[in-house]
Amino acid sequence: MSTAMQALRVGDNGRILTTEDGKPFFWLGDTAWELFHKLNLEEAELYLRTRAAQSYNVVQAVALAEFEGVTTSNAYGRKPLTFLGDGAADPSQPDTAGEYSYWDHVDAVVRLAAELGIYIALLPTWGDKFNQMWGKGPDIFTPDNAYAYGRWLGDRYKDEPNIVWVLGGDRPLYARRHFEIVNRMAQGLTEGDEGRHLRTFHPNGGISSSLHLHDEPWLDFNMIQSSHDIGERTNYKLVQADYAKLPVKPTFDAEPCYEDIPRSYNADNGYFDEADVRKAAYYAVFAGGFGHTYGHHSVWSMSDGAYASVEFDAPGAFFIMSWQEALHRPGAEQMRHLRKLMESRDLVSRVPNQSLIADNYTGSNYMTATSGPGYGLIYCPNGLPVRAVLSQIPGRHVKASWYCPRTGNATFIGEYDKEDVLSFTPPSRGRGNDWILCLDHE
DSSP states (O other), rough: OOOOSSOOOEEESSSEEEEEEEEEEEEEEEOTTTHHHOOOOHHHHHHHHHHHHHHEEEEEEEEEEEETTSSSOOSSSOEEEEEESSSEEEEEEOOOOSSOOOOHHHHHHHHHHHHHTTTTEEEEEEEGGGGOOSSOOOOOOOOHHHHHHHHHHHHHTOOOOEEEEEEEEEEEOOOOHHHHHHHHHHHHHHHHHHSSOOOOEOTTTTTTTTTHTTTTTTOSSSEEOOEEEEEOOOHHHHHHHHHHHHHOOOOOEEEEOOOOOOOGGGGOOBOOOHHHHHHHHHHHHOOOOOOEEEOHHHHHHTTTTESSSTTOSSSOOOOEHHHHHHTTTTTHHHHHHHHHHHHOOOEEEEOOOOOGGGSSOOOGGGOOEEEEOOOEEEETTOOEEEEEEGGSSSSSOOOEEEOTTOOOOOOEEEEEEEOEEEEEEEEETTOOOOOEEEEEEE
């Protein structure tokens, strides 16, 4: 049992997460779907220590992983489930026999994460294990064994405070059977861990968990996958839609475009870079997200080099580097500045506030804004001038500064009387020259 951390809860306002003692929690996540399946303990420690040093406080990982996580062994030659006489894996019988089972390894990684102050957003299974619309599966879940597996998992980790349960796994709820499996697994998790951990759902690309599950009592907060399609980032629209739903539930983008993933999964289109992942992050958070999850294409997959496809059997340009190299990519390093900025302001009463912007742009230049008691923040993705409505900030005077999301440095602009609208020009312009205008009352 890990005792240094507190379990997470939904805040009283229904918009944020907090620790058990009520302290606001800004989720800065990383995507490591194959963490348990592909890395040994030493590699997992390297990964977790690196991310902790970069200010990440959540890691998203899967117990029954996408890359044949049921039928192929982990780094220690162990598989997660017992196989029946007909060769089928049985989710109601996790394989815990012998020394250092698959689940012993998961235990060790979860506890190491806790020592480093990291929560594990734990998916019991990837979605192809209950809806094999694509991927290798195998499709092994029924409502009954989903309940049994969920109850077993919940009981095993009920005393680990750094767990958040994430149902789903990148597959749609297409048929009634899929809904029954997910709901029964959620029931099992809740009964097994005695309701000690939060629960959410990881949807397929371009939607939110709210599409099908917003009214489910077990869904504590919404999770968006804005995905990796070519084109401008518009994930703020998904966040805005969730923010407007009743009953009120927290929401955030848990899978925006990954750094260095081919646009629309085709290397001929080029790759998303640090400018794209920053834009997705500030767009989503300023639109009302309680946090954000970053991802890198080689890290989620734990790729050991450059490969042509997810088969990892030929060199190519689909994955372009190893996970170890990818840990220090620019976007990965720069996410800490988002957390620093948000934690420097009041999180409890913060709201999305587009009325801070007098005249917005469209498309790639669209700006998002957020405000709280005595402050306002405006994200300018390409460094174009912003006309700010200073009357939105309380007090007689406003202090203005530019915050750089690439460095985390703030530059004081000046102190201004409360005019209704005032124009501010960022220090630089063009793609990759994004800035945050910070307005604070005197």
